[in-house]
Amino acid sequence: MSAREPFAFVLRRSGVRWALGVALVAVLAGHALARYDIRFIDSLDAMIYDAKVRLFMPRTTDARIAILDIDEKSLAELGRWPWDRARMAELVNALFGRERIAVLGFDLVFAEADASSGLAVLDELARGALSDNAAYRDALAQLAPRLDYDRRFADALAGHPVVLGYYFSNQDASSGAIPAPLMSERAFGTHPLMLFDWSSYGGNLPALEKAAGRAGYFNPVIDFDGAVRRVPLVTAYRDGVYGALSLEVLRALYGDAAVTPLFDDPANAGAPLAALAVATPRGTRVIPVDANGAALVPYRGPAGSFPYYSIADVLGRRIPAGALAGKIVLIGTTAPGLMDQRTTPVGEVYPGVEVNANLISGMLDGAIRFQPPFAATLQMLALVIAGLAMIFLWPWHIPARATLLAALLFGAIVAADWYAFAHLAWSIPSATLLLAVLGLYVLNMSYGYFVEARAKRYFAALFGQYVPPELVEEMSRHPEDYSMAGRRAELTVLFCDVLGFTAIAETLEPEALARLMNEYLGTMTEVIRAHRGTLDKYIGDAIMGFWGAPVDDPEHARHAVAAALGMRAALVDLNRTLTSRGWPTLWIGIGINTGPMTVGDMGSAVRKAYTVMGDAVNVAARLEGLTRHFDIDIIVGEATREQVPDIAFREIDRVRVKGRVAPIAVFEPQPTRENSDGLARWRTALAHYRAREWDEAEALLAALAAQYPERQLYALYRKRIDALRGVALPEDWDCVSAFDTK
Structure with missing residues (x-):
C-alpha cells in the first residue's frame, strides 16, 4: 500500500462529510460578517438576547424616576384625552411648585391648539356682531388671559427644566415646531456612522416649544419581530443631529449638558464603536451607541419597575408628601385606548413611557450594554476555530466522546456569552456559533448513522431494480461516489x-x-x-x-x-x-x-x-x-x-x-442480410441520390431490390426518386428527410 492510499481512502470515506461541514461553516461565516442576512439566525439571536435581558435584569424599582400616568382612573375623573391646557398648566405648576420635582419630560405631543375655552368664538363675536359693544370688548380683554389655555400652559412651562416630546416621520408633511439641533452632522466628521434619517416631523405648538426650550423625539427602533430593543439616542434630520427624549431629559437634569460624539477609543479595547459624551458636574458620562446612534434599552424588569402615580391623584393631592421631590418625572400613558404600548424583551404589552424611563435609568447608572467593534471578528475566529476542530479533529467515530465534547463546547460558548453580558456589558450575538456547534454535531452524527452504516443496504434497495446485481455490488463498495x-x-x-x-x-x-x-x-x-x-x-x-x-x-x-x-x-x-x-x-x-x-x-x-x-x-x-x-x-x-x-x-x-x-x-x-458487395453498391447508390444523379442511383437500387426483395429500403428510395425527377430542387437541397410524426 502506498503512502497516498490511506489518505485517499479517508478522503473518499469522509470527503462528503468534510465538504458539508465546511459549507455549513462558510454559510454561517457569511452571515456573521454581514455579507447577507439569514432571518432565522436573526430571530434566534433576538431570542437569546431577550433571554439574557430577562436573566440578568436587576428586577428592582428605580425611585429616582417617577411616571405620571394618564391611566383609566385619570380619564374617568378628568375626562377623555386630550385635557384642556389649563389643566396641564395646573399640573406643571403643581409639580414644580408643590412637589419640587427635578425635571419633567412629556412622552406626548401637543400638536394642536386648545380651543376648549371658547376664546376663539368670543373673539369672533368681538370682531363681528359685538364689535361696537365697548363693554363686551373690555370684559373680553380682561377675561382673555384666563381663557387662553395654550398661553397659560406656555407660561407654566417657561423657566422650568421641561422636555417636550415629538416624533420624526418619513410619510407626512412636517407640523408644529421642534427645537434647534443638538449638533451639526459635521460633528461626526468622516466616521461611518449611519444615523437614521427622516424627511418630516410632528412637533408641538410653536408657543409651547419656545416656552419650554427643550424637546426630544420618542421614535424607537422596531425590530423585525416587532420588539423594541434599541432606541436611537441621536438621529439625523436635514443637516442637524437631534436628541431623543431620554437623552434630552438627562441633559436637562445636568443643566442642558453638552453632548460630544466619541469614536473607537484606542485606550480601551472593550470600548464601544461609538459613544456620546455628556458633560455633567461630576465628570463626563459616556453612553455607548451602535452604528445607527442607537442604545440598547437596559430594562430593569417587567412593567412597573418605576413608581407610577395617577395624574388624577397628583392633581387631587392624594399622593404622599414629598413623593416626587427631586425626581425625574415622565408623563405618559398606560391607558389601552391611547395606543402607547410596545412589545419588548420583558413584556409583550409594555408602556412606551417606561422604555424611556429605562433608558434614563441606565444612562444614570452607566449600565448601557453595547456590541464591541470586534464582535464580528470574534465571531469569525471562534466560528473558524471551533468549526475546523469539529470537522477535522472531532472523534466522530466514538459517538459518546463526540457528544460529550460537543456538549462541553456548547456550554462553554453559553457561559462565555453570559459572562460578557453580565460583567463586561458586551452584547455579542452568539446564535451563529451555537448553530455551528449544533449543526456540525447533527450533521456528523446523522452522516455516520444514515450514510456510512447503512449505505450498502441502501444502494442495494435503491438501485437493485434498475441495474444488474454486479453493478449494485460495485456501487456498494464506494457508496459515497453515487447519488x-x-x-x-x-x-x-x-x-x-x-x-x-x-x-x-x-x-x-x-x-x-x-x-x-x-x-x-x-x-x-x-x-x-x-x-x-x-x-x-x-x-x-x-x-x-x-x-x-x-x-x-x-x-x-x-x-x-x-x-x-x-x-x-x-x-x-x-x-x-x-x-x-x-x-x-x-x-x-x-x-x-x-x-x-x-x-x-x-x-x-x-x-x-x-x-x-x-x-x-x-x-x-x-x-x-x-x-x-x-x-x-x-x-x-x-x-x-x-x-x-x-x-x-x-x-x-x-x-x-x-x-x-x-x-x-x-x-x-x-446488416447481416447483405454481403460486402451489396453494402458497397448501396453506398454508391446513396451517393448518386444525394448528387441528384437519378438514373445512376435508380439502376443500382433496382439491382439491389432484385437481389434483396425483402428490403423495403430500396423500394422506398426508388419511390423518392420517382417523386423528385420532375421537381426543380433548390441549389441548397440538403437531401434531408423530414418526419413530423413521432
Whole structure:
C-alpha cells in the first residue's frame, strides 16, 4: 500500500462529510460578517438576547424616576384625552411648585391648539356682531388671559427644566415646531456612522416649544419581530443631529449638558464603536451607541419597575408628601385606548413611557450594554476555530466522546456569552456559533448513522431494480461516489418497441397476452442488464434503458449497440418458443442515440423514478419510430456511431425528426442480410441520390431490390426518386428527410 492510499481512502470515506461541514461553516461565516442576512439566525439571536435581558435584569424599582400616568382612573375623573391646557398648566405648576420635582419630560405631543375655552368664538363675536359693544370688548380683554389655555400652559412651562416630546416621520408633511439641533452632522466628521434619517416631523405648538426650550423625539427602533430593543439616542434630520427624549431629559437634569460624539477609543479595547459624551458636574458620562446612534434599552424588569402615580391623584393631592421631590418625572400613558404600548424583551404589552424611563435609568447608572467593534471578528475566529476542530479533529467515530465534547463546547460558548453580558456589558450575538456547534454535531452524527452504516443496504434497495446485481455490488463498495441526484452527463439511451402490438393484443386472451409480454419483457431486460445497462422503465410494450449511469461507463455507446444486437438475436430464440405455443411471433424496432442528458431521480412527491431526460433522449425515441418507416429493426444515431468506429454500420438516411431542427445521419449496425458487395453498391447508390444523379442511383437500387426483395429500403428510395425527377430542387437541397410524426 502506498503512502497516498490511506489518505485517499479517508478522503473518499469522509470527503462528503468534510465538504458539508465546511459549507455549513462558510454559510454561517457569511452571515456573521454581514455579507447577507439569514432571518432565522436573526430571530434566534433576538431570542437569546431577550433571554439574557430577562436573566440578568436587576428586577428592582428605580425611585429616582417617577411616571405620571394618564391611566383609566385619570380619564374617568378628568375626562377623555386630550385635557384642556389649563389643566396641564395646573399640573406643571403643581409639580414644580408643590412637589419640587427635578425635571419633567412629556412622552406626548401637543400638536394642536386648545380651543376648549371658547376664546376663539368670543373673539369672533368681538370682531363681528359685538364689535361696537365697548363693554363686551373690555370684559373680553380682561377675561382673555384666563381663557387662553395654550398661553397659560406656555407660561407654566417657561423657566422650568421641561422636555417636550415629538416624533420624526418619513410619510407626512412636517407640523408644529421642534427645537434647534443638538449638533451639526459635521460633528461626526468622516466616521461611518449611519444615523437614521427622516424627511418630516410632528412637533408641538410653536408657543409651547419656545416656552419650554427643550424637546426630544420618542421614535424607537422596531425590530423585525416587532420588539423594541434599541432606541436611537441621536438621529439625523436635514443637516442637524437631534436628541431623543431620554437623552434630552438627562441633559436637562445636568443643566442642558453638552453632548460630544466619541469614536473607537484606542485606550480601551472593550470600548464601544461609538459613544456620546455628556458633560455633567461630576465628570463626563459616556453612553455607548451602535452604528445607527442607537442604545440598547437596559430594562430593569417587567412593567412597573418605576413608581407610577395617577395624574388624577397628583392633581387631587392624594399622593404622599414629598413623593416626587427631586425626581425625574415622565408623563405618559398606560391607558389601552391611547395606543402607547410596545412589545419588548420583558413584556409583550409594555408602556412606551417606561422604555424611556429605562433608558434614563441606565444612562444614570452607566449600565448601557453595547456590541464591541470586534464582535464580528470574534465571531469569525471562534466560528473558524471551533468549526475546523469539529470537522477535522472531532472523534466522530466514538459517538459518546463526540457528544460529550460537543456538549462541553456548547456550554462553554453559553457561559462565555453570559459572562460578557453580565460583567463586561458586551452584547455579542452568539446564535451563529451555537448553530455551528449544533449543526456540525447533527450533521456528523446523522452522516455516520444514515450514510456510512447503512449505505450498502441502501444502494442495494435503491438501485437493485434498475441495474444488474454486479453493478449494485460495485456501487456498494464506494457508496459515497453515487447519488440519485440530478446531474448532466453524456449517456446512451435505447428505446425498444413491439411492432404491430395492437393487432397482436386483439388476437390473444388477456391471460395469454400477459404471459407473452412477461416473457418478452423478461428476455429483453436480461439482455440489457447483461450488457451493463440500466433499466429505465416499461411503457406498455416498450422498453427504455440507458448506459453510463449510475455507474460511469466510458464504453456506454458500445454496450448499448451490443445490447441491441443481443436483443435482435434473443428475439429469434424467443419467437421459436412463441410459435411452439401457438402465439404470434414478435418484431421489434430499436432506436439508440448518444448525447448529453440529465440523469437522476425525477418525479413528484407521489412517485419518482431514476430516469434520463433531454434532447438526446427524445431523438432516440424518434429513431425507434423510424424503424417502421425504413423497415429496419435497429436504427442508431450519428453520435452513437461515431463512438464505436470498429463496428460495421450502414448509413440509412439524413433525417430531421419531430421537435428538432438540426438533421442527423442515421445508421443500421451490422446488416447481416447483405454481403460486402451489396453494402458497397448501396453506398454508391446513396451517393448518386444525394448528387441528384437519378438514373445512376435508380439502376443500382433496382439491382439491389432484385437481389434483396425483402428490403423495403430500396423500394422506398426508388419511390423518392420517382417523386423528385420532375421537381426543380433548390441549389441548397440538403437531401434531408423530414418526419413530423413521432
